[in-house]
Amino acid sequence: MEFEAQSLTCRRGEAIVLRDVSFRVRAGEALILRGPNGSGKTTLLRTLAGLTPAVAGKVTAPTEAMAYGAHADGLKAQLTVAENLAFWAAAFGTGPAAAARAEAAFDLAPLRNRRAADLSAGQKRRAALARLVLTDRPIWLLDEPTVSLDAENTARFAAAVQAHLASGGAALIATHIDLGLPETRLLDISTFAARGTPDRAADPFAEAVE
Numbered sequence: 051m052e053f054e055a056q057s058l059t060c061r062r063g064e065a066i067v068l069r070d071v072s073f074r075v076r077a078g079e080a081l082i083l084r085g086p087n088g089s090g091k092t093t094l095l096r097t098l099a100g101l102t103p104a105v106a107g108k109v110t111a112p113t114e115a116m117a118y119g120a121h122a123d124g125l126k127a128q129l130t131v132a133e134n135l136a137f138w139a140a141a142f143g144t145g146p147a148a149a150a151r152a153e154a155a156f157d158l159a160p161l162r163n164r165r166a167a168d169l170s171a172g173q174k175r176r177a178a179l180a181r182l183v184l185t186d187r188p189i190w191l192l193d194e195p196t197v198s199l200d201a202e203n204t205a206r207f208a209a210a211v212q213a214h215l216a217s218g219g220a221a222l223i224a225t226h227i228d229l230g231l232p233e234t235r236l237l238d239i240s241t242f243a244a245r246g247t248p249d250r251a252a253d254p255f256a257e258a259v260e
């Protein structure tokens with residue numbers, strides 16, 4: 051599914067972080083977000099996912115088309131891996147077949163009866179990424195998805211993205227590593243940095259930092 055960001059202004063708290071962000075992602079394509087720490091990659095992804103409304107501008111796809119993989123794993127600690135997947139599949143209305151596909155994509159069968167609380171960091175990440183597969187949503191928004199993954203599981207993740215793109219999906223991925231995906235372009239987010247300071251009237255620490 052193709053989508054476009056048109057002159058987006060994005061905020062984080064009261065601060066305007068990005069201005070005039072415009073780009074297009076075609077179906078079957080992954081756009082890789084690059085930029086230094088604090089440049090606004092997470093801010094843009096949160097805006098596209100609908101978690102923080104855009105201050106101005108437009109996104110041509112609805113938030114219901116987006117699956118957001120955040121920094122946090124978002125697992126329910128007391129539930130097993132299988133229960134987490136089943137919970138999400140029910141929440142997204144995609145059912146047991148989708149949960150099974152997600153489990154297979156990230157080789158989670160050996161861990162299916164383990165509580166999320168008892169998983170290693172990389173295992174938690176795999177379970178969190180499996181959620182993307184079971185959403186059946188056409189646009190994946192991913193924030194540093196390979197953190198904690200070893201080489202084998204990074205390759206597994208890249209294969210899941212590739213399958214998603216091959217089925218007509220699109221992806222926007224903030225990552226510092228080369229995933230070896232065939233159809234990618236880079237977007238340097240620092241070119242959209244908002245100039246000037248945030249609204250000082252709304253900043254309770256403004257006096258203290260002078």
Ligand SMILES: Nc1ncnc2c1ncn2[C@@H]1O[C@H](COP(=O)(O)OP(=O)(O)OP(=O)(O)O)[C@@H](O)[C@H]1O
Pocket residue numbers: 062063064065067085086087088089090091092093094
């Ligand atoms: N809740 C918040 N309120 C105000 N400003 C925030 C908030 N969260 C983050 N920021 C600021 O917004 C700016 C953009 O942060 P963001 O997390 O989008 O950057 P990033 O490019 O994803 O960084 P990183 O590579 O370190 O993950 C930073 O200057 C950050 O300090």
